[in-house]
Amino acid sequence: SISFIEDFSDFGQGELSSYSSRACQNLESLLNKNMRIRMTDGRTLVGLFLCTDRDxxxxxxxxxxxxxxxxxxxxxxxxxxxxxxxxxxxxxxIEVESDSLVSKQGFGSNH
Incomplete structure (x- = not known):
């Protein structure tokens, strides 16, 4: 699972900028990956991660x-x-499809 909530109160300005840069790189690495998102009402959505916003x-x-x-x-x-x-x-x-899952059985295949 991925947590989007972080406590930034102990970060200095330089540390926050560095952390923000790493977070953006990590988020960019998830673009166009298949994700499973569990929601508060019990539903689960599976699809291709296209984008997110500050909220x-x-x-x-x-x-x-x-x-x-x-x-x-x-x-x-x-x-x-x-x-x-x-x-x-x-x-x-949020769960991201692992590369090993893709190479072994393919995402969403009916095995």
Whole structure:
């Protein structure tokens, strides 16, 4: 899971700038990766991470909605949403597809 909330009160200006730069690089490395986002109402959205904003709202492309929480990216009956915006305050957890999952079985495959 990825946490977007950090306590910056102990950072000096230089440290905050350095931390912000690393955070941007980490976030950029997640662009165009498949993500699973669990929401406060129990729904799970799976899709391609396209962008976020300062309020931690997230835009997913090719998104699918799963009503049941699952431990696998490919379980349950999905509802196709397409482009979806998830308000940051509704995000409970974020998981990013691992490269090993892609190379072994492919994301979203029906194995």
């Amino acid at each position: 931690c709202n997230i835009i997913l492309g090719s998104a699918q909605e799963f009503l049941k929480s699952s431990d696998s990216f490919s379980q349950g009956e999905p509802r196709v949403l397409g482009l979806a915006m998830i308000p940051g305050h509704h995000v409970v957890s």
